[in-house]
Amino acid sequence: MTAELILFLIVALTAIGAAVAMLMSRNTVYSALFLILNFLAVAVFYLILGAPFIALAQITVYAGAIMILFLFVIMMLGAERLKELDPVKWQRPAAIAITLALAAEGTYIVFSKLNPSYVVESFSGNLADPVSIGTLLFDKYALPFEVTSLILLAAVIGAVVLSKAEKKESEQ
């Protein structure tokens, strides 16, 4: 077993463990924190896979900005503990069954159909320096980029409108 593989397993188990813990914890704040842990673990993978820019983006945007937003909302709404009673009785067992099945099928497909001898290099140098990413983004992907910016704009306006409309109603 190489050190590389050990590193992989440690990080992978961290990611999975964090995900499971996020699922299980009753407290929403804990869930959020576990998710951050998961994101960090995944960011490590990005580094391993030679995508330092994305890894840092992941940490700043996801683990940083987005999750902070989550925590804000959680604080704002009060970390609510909901009764975990399903209105549709078979929902929980059926859900567990279907996810297990999905996971099983997914891994089965992955391991049976793909040649295990394909490998990905770790720390393969500067595949993705910010310059080349930027060049590609503003050249080949200029149009999707603009579209995404529009989506973001719409989201901003949407968020503003959603919270503002509520105010108006309460004022009346």
Place this chain on the structure above:
Amino acid sequence: MNLGSTPLIWVTFFPLAGVLIILFLKPEWKKAIRWTALITSLAVFGLSVWVLALFNAANPDAQLGVNQAWFTLGGNQISFHLGVDGLSILLLLLTTLLSPIAILSTWKAIEEKVKGFMIFFLLLEVGLVGVFLALDMVLFYIFWEFTLVPMYFLIGLWGAERRIYATLKFFLYTMAGSLLMLAGILFVGLKYGGFDLTTLTSTANIPLTVQMWLFVAFGLAFAIKVPVWPLHSWLPDAHTEAPTAGSVILAGVLLKMGTYGFLRFNLPLFPQATIQAAPYVAALGIVGILYAAMVAYRQQDVKRLVAYSSIAHLGFVMLGLFALDQLSVEGAILQMVNHGLSTGALFLIIGFIYERRHTHQMDAFGGLWKVMPVMGSLALVVTLSSAGLPGLNGFVGEFNILVGAFGSKALGSPWFAGVATLGVILAAVYLLHMFQRVFLGPVTHEENLKLKDMSLREIIVLVPILILIFWIGIAPQTFLNLIAPAVEKLLSVVSAAGLALV
């Protein structure tokens, strides 16, 4: 494209100009909205008269064509193809004539949501005109379905108490039929060389069994629209619940889409199947004539009575079309127009009475001729025209249908026409019954004593129809000349196919 040379585009889409103007008017400006709609529809009528002036009656083919490639489907060109020929010119004129009349009739009747009403009405006119002018099957289908939407709202928003039920029934019935037609259109178009009707009629050579299936697919869509017995049960409800203007257009024009469809698709495209099916379709028509007449006789609601009378009248049209005789087919086309005029006028009169009394029940009337002499007299003329009195329009159509069907080779027996002629007696029975219950006898209700006679606007609404009622009755040749060459050509196609069959 030189717009001056494309009158058909103008006549089809001009109502949209009115829609555009009305969109920018405030809903409270009812007067402006009404006038805009009226002037638009009058302009469309003027444009259709322009079409008539350019129309060459001696030419049996589609004229004034507009043919613009649109998109392809499975390698087959679908085009924006409009044209007018002898089969459609009268229906075009009928549509554009009845639209301003119907709009003028709503002056007092529609007070709520006038803006929406007028927009839907003008959109409806676009659809109707398009149906009669389209020469591409896909384009036809688009216009055909397009008429459903405004009509759905006209009944559903401005109708009487059970309007939702009626409008849904109307929508679903017609939709069910037209889906079959869509399947048929795609099948014909993809398998037998394109969607253009003018080229299809000359090139399509469809085997008999396939023809039969396609005949049924198209026929069901049209039969529901006509409606042919026993697919009629949406009609009385739709008529009863629709607002007056809606009933006028529904009876006057929408039903003709069905008979026109038979004429435009089933006869020329599936001639052999037509010949085989003719006796059965004609028999259904005759059942419709007699059955609807008897049912009409037992109605308590005037509008329902007239609705059933429509079924009977269109039974005559179906008989005429499928007798496949020059006389009967021309009579049938003329009868489509006649029915539009007479029944349209009947609905207008019923609407005028409804505005005064707010009921359609015949029990609530009686003796109205004494109170409203002018309305009584006009109603009498219209009733008699519907009953087929010689000298008025209904007779010319009915006579030609019956005399043609009597000796028709396609039907092969005079019994068809003989039995159908009984419908003439029954028409008198239910129409006079109606006239008596509404206009004759003593005035039995206090509130009827104070009813006002027709206003000038109401008379203006009816006068064009009355003029045509007499005109067609006394000098129908003006109109018959327009349709004769096209019918001759159509029947030669059918009879040629009939020869191949033997």
Place this chain on the structure above:
Amino acid sequence: MNTSQLFALAPWVVLIPVIALLINLIVSGRLGEKFAGILASSAAALSFVVSILLAIALGSDPMGSTISLGTWINIGNLSIDWAFRVDTLSVMMMLVVSGVGTLIHIYSIAYMHADVRLNGDLKRYTRFFVFMNLFIASMMLLVSADNFLMMFVGWEGVGLCSYLLIGFWFEKGKDGTANAAAGKKAFITNRIGDFGFLVAIFLIYWNFGSLQFDKVFSMAPMVATAMPGAALAITLFMLLGVTGKSAQLPLHVWLPDAMAGPTPVSALIHAATMVTAGVYLVARSAPIFSQVPGGQTAVTWVGTITALFAATIALGQNDIKKVLAYSTISQIGYMVAAVGMGAYVAAMFHLITHAFFKGLLFLAAGSVIQAVERGEEAAHSEEIDPQDMRQMGGLRKRLPLTFWTYLIGGLSLAAIAPLAGFFSKDEIVAYASANHAAVFWILLIAAFFTALYVGRQISMVFLGSPRSKAAGHATESSPTITVPLVILAVLAAFGGVLNLPGLQWLETWLAHTFGTVAPSQFVWLVALGSLALGLVGLAIGWLIYGRTPVKVGKPDPLKKPLGFIFTGMQNKWFVDEIYNFLIITPFNALAQFFAGPIDLGSIDRVANGLASGTQAVAGGIRKFENGFVRSYAFWMLLGLAAIMTYFILR
């Protein structure tokens, strides 16, 4: 003017009344009653003048002419013109229609003046004359048509006028609806006849290839030999038309009810002109009928039986107009029988004299009715039925002029020499005696009944003493009413001259249309016999009804000796009831069955059933749409899992 110019006037016989009625419609009584009445009457009179001019032209050119105004319908082989036929037959009919019509128009000016006041709607005065002019126009169209379809226009047109005029007082009558119902009954019964005519027209078109008279008639012998079945069918369907329009068995039921119309209407439409259209149709189609013996026999027997049948009913009636109505049916039966036997001239002769004397009788009856109404008003008596003969009596002294004219009309009807009716009826009976023994005897019996009911009516109305206050106070009518009576009385008295045995003017006149027919004979034995029979009938009528006046509530004196036969006569042999039972009730039930269980119960339910079926299925599927987002997600993932399973198992 030369003859062809005169012939070209023919369309004006129709156009003049149409123009007049349009003027009356437009000014719609704003110019007062006088204007409307005089305008309408002068239109009828002008039509009469044009007819006379046409007759004069025919005098010099008896072959006549055809004047076409233009095409009506022209499709394929079918070509129909608005064409007017001027020949001796049509002009004779024009003369009768417009002549009698003019007199009745004049009479109506005064009669309707009183009528609209009595019925309380002055505005309807103009409407009456509009309808009357429309009638004249339609009737003229009928008789002047040059093809069957145009004739059919007039044929239905007169039916329409009849409908409108019967229901003229549409809010009156029993329950307020009786008059309107009577009009509807007339129109629908007529339509049944029209159905026959229409089918006959179809048959003619497909067997002769044309509807134009000359073409059809020239081919008649050929078609009759080639296709006897079709020819027979044509005649029988025409006969159906005749029975409808001319109120023959079995479609006679509408005419008695038609008496609900104002009396001038009864006189003009339901006695003198419209109802004889059927006779005219057969006479006009003589070239076809003469080729089809079967059809002729049918026509003859329908006429003969109707003549007797209606005469018996007339005897049992108490309503002065109903008696005349059944008498009309009976007399038209004579004419129909005559045309059936081929005695066209005799039929036309009787048609003319009948127009005179029956028009006269109706007008005089109208005069009586209004006189009684005036008496009722003057005596302030209780409401009585002014048409009930049991309430009359003794009017001879109070209404001398009416009485004498009525007497002349009555005697002419009873065929008493030397009045017009005697000659015309004798010609029919004489022809029957030579050709159809059975028909002859039945017509003779009918003639006896005719005399009997005439005697009964005159006795009940005019003889004896008044049986009600109203009758006692009745007063004679104004000259506008009596002058037409006198003119018609003169015609009814001396109309026989037209075809007086030995002179035979009418016969030579009509020979140009009918060709040479067997000359009518004057058989002394038959003439004297039927005259004697008529006198005996009158005498018996007077003996029974003149001496013992019938009063309301007391049974008729004939009731005792005749028993149930008289009950049958009184109740019109229950024909209406039988029709009600056999046709109308089943029709209503069937219609109700269609409207209820079939249409709403089955057809509509099938459609709605499809809809609710769809709804039920949708309701099942709807369970999946439980509103819980996570359930939806579950189904999505299940789909994903299914797709992956498919890829694994593939």
Place this chain on the structure above:
Amino acid sequence: MSGIPLVYYLGLAVILFSLGAAGVLIRKNALVVFMSLELMFNSANLLFITFSNYYKALDGQILVIFVLATAAAEVAVGLALMVAIFRSKGSIDLDQMNKLKG
């Protein structure tokens, strides 16, 4: 370095995705469901990066940037909705948001 077999990464992504899906299906708390969605995004991103490395192509990384941006947008709107719903209903229980059912 010899590298790690591709299938390991893919298997990890599948497991993370399944866990996210399970979260969506099981949890009622709308916020946690949201987070589970993010987890699923994450697993997809991991795949992008893996293949980007495997094929030595930068496009995968670009796509991750787009996903990041879109996710940010989604979170912004989603959380705003959450707040709005909480204001009107007083709860973020997904099972109470069932008013739109047919």
